[in-house]
Structures are given as structure tokens and as C-alpha cells.
Amino acid sequence: MGAALAQRRQDDAALLAQARSMLLAHGQVTDELRRKVATAHEADISWRGADPLGARLDERHAPAVEPRPATLIAADGSQIYPDRHGIALYYLLNTGSIVLRQGGSQAPAVSTNPEVFYEDADLYDETGRPRDPEYINSQRDRRELEALADLAEAERIALGGDLARPIVVLTDGPLLRWTPQRITDREVVREVHHFTAQLERLRRSQAVPFGYVDRPSSANVLRTVELTTLAAEEITRETVRHGRFRPLADRALFDDLAPNQRTGFFASTSDLNDRYRRAGHRIVFFYLNVAQRPGPENALIVRIELPEWAAHESAGLDVAQAAVYADCALSGFPYVLARAHELAVVGYVERHSLEAMLGQAMLRCGLQPVASTKAEAKRLTGSRSRR
8 A cells, every 4th residue: 555655646746747837838817718618517517627717827816915813703513413223313413613803812702502403304304204414414514604694793793893803704614515416406596595695694794704625635726727738629528527637636736835825716617606606606716825834845725715705805805814824823724613623523422421311301201212232232342442
């Protein structure tokens, strides 16, 4: 395995050199390139390239304003999935959040909001099928964004409506969520409506939403770079699905960014993002180096996703970027996101306590809390590893 990893590293380095050479030679964004991006998406509806918003693919930008204190708000969620082998069928969602006001001595405000779901309407869909993990994950994501909108509104009210204080809200992961193919169009409409409604609340609060993706594996820009040397007739379903840069990620292409420097803006080519665009909240992204020391060997390239309307506010975006960069100074990852995760996570001890309380409540109601024989066997054998 070690030998294979070493060979892969060499192969990837050679591919990356090709990609950088193409980026340098064909960095100009032309109408022809935009037509190629559209052609690739038409050839394969699942193709995820990058639609460039700027004049060049290799654009670089450093904040042009002096850093100033901002309010950072982060939320994260965790869950306990339904377990048919447990003493009862239920699931739990827990949302942790933090409000950190930079530049003062006030301690951050933290909160958690655990919710237990056990009614039939929570556990089964309209056809009577059990809710799957993807549905529960979507409910968790909903609550994260709702918490951010609630806290941003409350913070702006506490400031007396003063817009001089920047507010930046962060989620751990992309803003443009993945949607299962089997989801119905009606469900997609509901999700888009809910998502854009929360973004509109953030927009009215003059808050800048960031989806923070650490160590991103996406390759949207590389797929677009590959199109620069293809003739229009060469862009087929086969060629876009089996591109030469498949083993690479965009973050390697941009590891020459200076600390606190970002790329230009791109938009992912997905039908879901097109729905957001029609609702006035298309999601765009850029890559940012949050490292404190210069040099590709020290680079920490992250992907930041945000609504397009926030990208157009260049001064406000520069301030938001500087505030997040400062929050990464300690560990290379935003403190507020790490703290929100700590608040949200439900560990073994918490789950065991919840099960104990549930068992006591069932006994008071004349019910016997009995797990399946499989669950009991796992509990007995698994307990040895926790000693």
C-alpha cells in the first residue's frame, strides 16, 4: 500500500504540472470557454464544472480593507439515527451554536438545542416507509441554517440596527447541499424554498453567510480547465466523465495562494444551483489560503461557499474574509466552528444517559424497555473495548 501511495503521489504531481501549465496558458475567460462549459453540462447533466464569474481562471485577490472586529456566528448539528434494535424507535437532532464578538472582553455566547422525534409523522413518510438517514440529515441541516438566521437577526437587533458591525455566519461544510437523485420534485421545491427563505433572512440582517469546507476534495475548476484545450466537438459525455485530472482536487491547483489570499469566484454547474439562481440566491465559491506562513508547503486551502449577492459586496466580503482568517490563527480551522461542533456532538455517554432516561420513563408508563438480542450481544461484547 505504501508503494502504491508513493507511485500515486508521483503520478498526481505530473498531472498537476499539466493542469498548472494549462491554467497559465488558457487563464483568460472567453465566450468560447463559457460555451464549452454549457456544452459539457448538456452532454452530461451530472457533470460538475465551474462557471467562472471573473475575467480569468487564475485570478487572485487579497483583502483591500483594514481588518476590523466582526461578530462570528457558527452552528453545527449532530444526530442519533433510529435504531430498530433499540428499546424504542426515535431519532434525535442536536444543534450547537456560538456567537463570538471579536475585539472585546465579552465571553462567547453558546447554546444547544436537542430535539427528540418519536411520533409516526416523524418516523415514517407519506407512503409509510421509515425515514432514511438522508431525510434526517436534511432536517439537521435545516436547523443549522435556521439557528444561524435566528442568531444573526437577534445580533443585529442587539446592535440597534447599526450596520457598521460586520456579522459573519458559518456552517461546517458546503452551503450547496448534495441532494439524492431519488428525491421527488415536490420535495426539492420545499427544500429550495426553506433554504432560500433562511438566506433571505440573513440578507436582510446584512450578514455574510459562509459555507466553510476544510480540505475540499471537489475538482470543479480542474474540470473547466480541462475544457480549455478541447474542441467543441470533443466535448462528449464520455470525455467529460473520464477526464484526465480525475485524481486531483482543486486545492492542489491553488496551493500557491499567499496567506489570506483568495481566488476568483466560480459557480457550480448543477440543476439545484440553477433553482437557487432563479430564487435570487445562487451559490458561488472561492478558494482561500488560511495558513499563517507563506509557501505551498504550508498552504491550508479551504473552499468558501456563499450566496452570489454576498460576493458582489466586495468591501463587506473582504472584512468577512479577514475576520474568518483571524479566527483560524490558532489551529488553522475556525475556532467558532470547532466550538459549535463540540456543543453539538452527541457522544456515547450522552446517548447512554438519554437511553437510561427513556427506559425509566417507559417503566413509569408500564412498558418494558427491551433491546433486541442482537443489540444486547453487541453491548456485551463491545463493552470490553471501552474498559
